[in-house]
Amino acid sequence: MLEYGHDWRLVLASFAIALMAGFTGLSLTRGVSRLSVTQRKVAVSMAAVALGGGIWSMHFVAMLGLQLPIFYFYDALTTLVSALAAILMTGLALLILHFRPRTSRSVTLAGVIMGLGIAVMHYIGMSGMELCRPVYTPLGVGGALLAAVVLPVLAVRVAYSERGRRNILLGTVGFGVAVVIVHFIAMAGTGFLPEAGAVVAGPVLGNGTLGIVVTLAAFLISAAFLLTGITFGPSAEEVLASLPAREAVSAPVPLAEVVARPVVEPVVATARRAETLRVPHEKEGRTLFLDPMAISAVRAEGHYTLLLRGTERLFCPWSISEAEERLTPAGFIRVHRSFLVNPLRVVKFERLKDGGQCSVEGAEDRIPVSRARLAELREVMGL
Structure with missing residues (x-):
């Protein structure tokens, strides 16, 4: 097995991405139950891209920070499939939360689906490594799956027990911590072996540069969604206070x-x-x-x-x-x-x-x- 370490700058960047994605997704879905079905679908779709894309971006940036004694890179198609898996499973969880009666059972089910999406995305993404083969241990896989089920359920329960600002912030922290912990529990149970005799042309951009690009892209996407669909902003009282008197009394x-x-x-x-x-x-x-x-x-x-x-x-x-x-x-x-x-x-x-x-x-x-x-x-x- 190869010895490996992590570039902790990219690890911290991956955690920041998870927090930003969680805040964006949870804020976009605040209050959507009062919208029309079409508007609700748009909001849930945006939140799925933000949350699912954030899960994938966190994983990818953290993996780009993986330091091995040999050269390696990632297959583009497999990496894309892992991103789509995260977005689709997160979208399914949000559909349950916002298009079904919100009961304890449905909230738990949504958290489990979201957590399994984190785990599925991780292992699909790992399978895309080129020039290096990951080797998994049963303990590592079992621990990652357990964390992927328990932690996201807790985060979703916190975020959806009350849809106020405090719960959104607490849910954001819970979501970010859950994604990072699942990733590194899975990594702790993974070893790496070099691929014998593989001669493959590497990517034009190095892993460090790709990490910076993905981090910037994740923050720009989240920022764009927040600017277009945020519901975390001013309260009704603040909006009314800013309106001219003739408009305020029109209600x-x-x-x-x-x-x-x-x-x-x-x-x-x-x-x-x-x-x-x-x-x-x-x-x-x-x-x-x-x-x-x-x-x-x-x-x-x-x-x-x-x-x-x-x-x-x-x-x-x-x-x-x-x-x-x-x-x-x-x-x-x-x-x-x-x-x-x-x-x-x-x-x-x-x-x-x-x-x-x-x-x-x-x-x-x-x-x-x-x-x-x-x-x-x-x-x-x-x-």
Whole structure:
């Protein structure tokens, strides 16, 4: 077996890449559950590229820092396949987190898939070494797989228990540490043998130069995604405070009341998106149309729905699924299989053993909040 070491400058660079990728991916997916399906797919795709690409970049930069007593390099096709494997498995994990009910089981499953993506990417990438052959030990492979299952699950649980800034930062650190630990546990259980009689032309760029290029590329990609889709930025109160008075009062809810109940997405932007939407309801044999911002909640009623506006109950021909699809871009969120609520009209929230309940303006009804929807509502209400 060949003796080997590491260039710790590239090791530190790889850890920085893992942190940057984790922060980018977790920030891009913050609050996407309130977006339309198309917008959510775009955000999740960007986050998958940032997270999966960051996993691969961390591994590749760390491997470029590997110091062996012989010349070696990496096969381009195998390296590309390892990157695609990381992005696809990370994307699958994010799809589960953002397109399925977020339960303890689904969060754990997403963490396991993401962790296995780290391990699969590592070993595919290692198989692309040229002029040098990696040799694995059962203990090293088993330890890497165990770490790949446990650590990413913990990081995902932290990041998705509450989708606030603190949890995003803690999840970022957990993600970065998980990727680095999995990599170096796998490396500790790996030996290297020279390929006998191999005569292959090496790459134009040396490993050190490639490490710098990949590091810069990873940071530039993350920075571009953060600038185009970041949701970690100013709160609703800060946005409202920066607007002229005539714009701030364009929302149907009084400004003081909005500030007292912060939401992640700026309220004025939500109101403007709703300006072109009118919700039909039937009254005295006529079909009338209502501004969505005047609606406090929507309740399923068989194949139709009831609109809650103050003390009124108005019949709407939409099903609860159609109402969710149309009203989600206006800021409404699904809190139960039978209820949508307008966060701007929520006046009270209570946490219960198996979920929660909330009250909306003018209605005596207590609207149930299912356990799967609890985290989303708390995030939107700034809790």
